[in-house]
Every structure is written in structure tokens, then in C-alpha cells.
Amino acid sequence: MTAIDTRTAPPLDTAPVDGAADVHCAGVSKTFAGGTAALRGVDLHCPSGAITVLLGPSGCGKTTLLRCIAGLETPTSGGIRIGDRDVTQTDPRRRQVAMVFQNYGLYPNKTAYGNIEYPLGMARVPKRERRDRVTHIAELLRIDHLLDRKPAQLSGGQRQRVGIGRALVREPAVLLMDEPLSSLDAELRVSMRTEIRTLQRKLRTTMVYVTHDQTEALALADQLVVLRDGRIEHSGGPEDVYGAPATTFVAGFLGAMNLLDAQPLGLPPGTLGIRPEDLLLGEAPGALTLRGPVVDADLIGTERIVHYRCGRETVRIRLRASDPVPEQITAHAPTDRIHRFDPEGNRIGKQP
Incomplete structure (x- = not known):
């Protein structure tokens, strides 16, 4: 901040304000x-x-x-x-x-x-x-x-x-x-x-x-x-x-959401977003299943972020730190926890 010459500058306005202002x-x-x-x-x-x-x-x-x-x-x-x-x-x-x-x-x-x-x-x-x-x-x-x-x-x-x-x-x-x-x-x-x-x-x-x-x-x-x-x-x-992030940028920047190309998953062009905490181990009828080999794991206190490969994508899933890290991960995403974005990266729909 530029220094203020107090010999010539007007005094700061420090009179009490009647409430906050927008x-x-x-x-x-x-x-x-x-x-x-x-x-x-x-x-x-x-x-x-x-x-x-x-x-x-x-x-x-x-x-x-x-x-x-x-x-x-x-x-x-x-x-x-x-x-x-x-x-x-x-x-x-x-x-x-x-x-x-x-x-x-x-x-x-x-x-x-x-x-x-x-x-x-x-x-x-x-x-x-x-x-x-x-x-x-x-x-x-x-x-x-x-x-x-x-x-x-x-x-x-x-x-x-x-x-x-x-x-x-x-x-x-x-x-x-x-x-x-x-x-x-x-x-x-x-x-x-x-x-x-x-x-x-x-x-x-x-x-x-x-x-x-x-x-x-x-x-x-x-x-x-x-x-x-x-x-x-x-x-x-x-x-x-x-x-409900408005764009893929917000989704990735805030909370490090998994952002996956929709086409290799058999869906129309665009991006699917799934937060690591919303992936559940195992398969479920009608749910999107993502499986592949584990490539890395990060310990964060009582939890662990496990990275695994699914085709050309790297997927992150949040697991308990006390659980052993397997060589392979099979996980599914409940339909209501999947975020969808168009090819330009803008959200489709207001809710997951």
C-alpha cells in the first residue's frame, strides 16, 4: 500500500458507522x-x-x-x-x-x-x-x-x-x-x-x-x-x-471432484463429476461402476484417499485409514450423487 503523507493527507474517516453496509x-x-x-x-x-x-x-x-x-x-x-x-x-x-x-x-x-x-x-x-x-x-x-x-x-x-x-x-x-x-x-x-x-x-x-x-x-x-x-x-x-458446482472448474477446484469423460462410459458427450466421498465400494444394480488397479494412496488423518486407474482416467475414492488398501478397487456411484456437465463444462441441472 502506498505510504500516506500525514502532513498533507485528509484525516481518515473513522467516525462510528450506524450499522454495516452492503x-x-x-x-x-x-x-x-x-x-x-x-x-x-x-x-x-x-x-x-x-x-x-x-x-x-x-x-x-x-x-x-x-x-x-x-x-x-x-x-x-x-x-x-x-x-x-x-x-x-x-x-x-x-x-x-x-x-x-x-x-x-x-x-x-x-x-x-x-x-x-x-x-x-x-x-x-x-x-x-x-x-x-x-x-x-x-x-x-x-x-x-x-x-x-x-x-x-x-x-x-x-x-x-x-x-x-x-x-x-x-x-x-x-x-x-x-x-x-x-x-x-x-x-x-x-x-x-x-x-x-x-x-x-x-x-x-x-x-x-x-x-x-x-x-x-x-x-x-x-x-x-x-x-x-x-x-x-x-x-x-x-x-x-x-x-452443485456450476462448472467443471468449480467442481475440480473446490473439493477435487473426479471429472470423467462421459463418452467412454457409454454416455453422451460431456463430463461426469463424482466426489471421492460419494464413491462406495462394490457394485450396485443400475449404478455406475468404476473399477481398476490402485496406483497411489494418501493418508489424511482417519481417512485415506486412494487413487486407481479406470481405463484412461485416474479416480479418487475416500476410504477409512484403518482399512487395508487393496490392489484393485471396484466402486459404484449412486445415481443421485453424479454431477453432469455439458461439453463446455457447464452444469446440467441444478442438483446432482
């Missing part, structure tokens, strides 16, 4: 110098008081979209509204948004208290109100006993809480989070995402959250938005996106 992106496109198109006509509504998670691989446009909402990037075309205000050309300081970055962005020479208080000081909020707001946020984040420590004296999780506190103390209409947990270890990520969701539920803040982690996305999202090459592939509730 976010509307209408036809938002962003093309960088050199012709790289990061966003291509994105239409998105982020509901007030909910967590919208932007999910996708590197380079899909999710961080660019977040930065456009924040005002750190200006769309090449299209518009952005926060609540009832068109903020497409509005200075970032006037949007009543706050952003939490991946690298915390804390001032090393300031205490946790000083870091959280900083935006309020820039906004010339009275000292007593600053103290009250910092204390309140610190108590919510359970870091009130750490306020006199500097960042070097804090753990990664504690530093991230300070970063979140510095954003929340402004009481923004929208809180933007750009992969805030990616630098934490796996165990801490689990506990921090639980804390973030609990805090959001308590404050009812509108949150737009960027991640490339599927588990994190499914755990946090009220609305899940999967992006690919600057476009939205699927948007909806996490159960709907996982349970």
Missing part, C-alpha cells in the same frame, strides 16, 4: 498497463452483515477486486457502491472501509495500543474516546493484557489480532481481509478463523475476505464467490457451491 460491484473491469485484464465485468452483491469470501487460484482477480472495493485500485470500467453511496471515484479514506493485510503491517516502534489507536489519532478523535474504543476492541480480541507490548514481543496470532483490532477500531461499514491467515501455521489458522467468524457474528460487520484455501473459505463464508481469470464462475451459499 457492497455492490456492477460490471467492474480492471486492465493494467500492458493490457493484462485482471477483472472482466464482475457483478457482485456482498450482503450487509455477512461474510463474502472470494476464492480462487493465484491470478484469478480476487485481490484486485478487494483493492477496487477499498479504493486502492480504480476500475477501468464499471461502478462500486457501498450502502447507498457510489464510491467508484471516492478517496479510500472516505469509503468507511478498513483493510487487514496478510503481513499485519504493524508499526514496530509502537505498542499494540499505539498500533490500534493510530487511525483514531490521525482522525483527531478525542483522547478519551480513543481509549474507550481501543479498550473495547482489545477486550473483544482478548489482547487487552498485551496492549503495552511491541510487535516483536507478540506471537504471530497476537500480531494478527492487533492488525484486526486496528481495522475494527475505526468501526467501518465494511471490513476487507486479504489472506490474513496465510502466514500462520496450520493449527493457529484453524483457531484464528474460528475467532474471526465469532467476532464477525458478534459485531455483524460486513466482511469481504480473500483466500485461496478451500477449507478456510467453506468454514467462513456466508456467501462464497469462486473466481477464474477475472470472472465469477459461481456465487452462492457454500453448501450450494460445493453441492
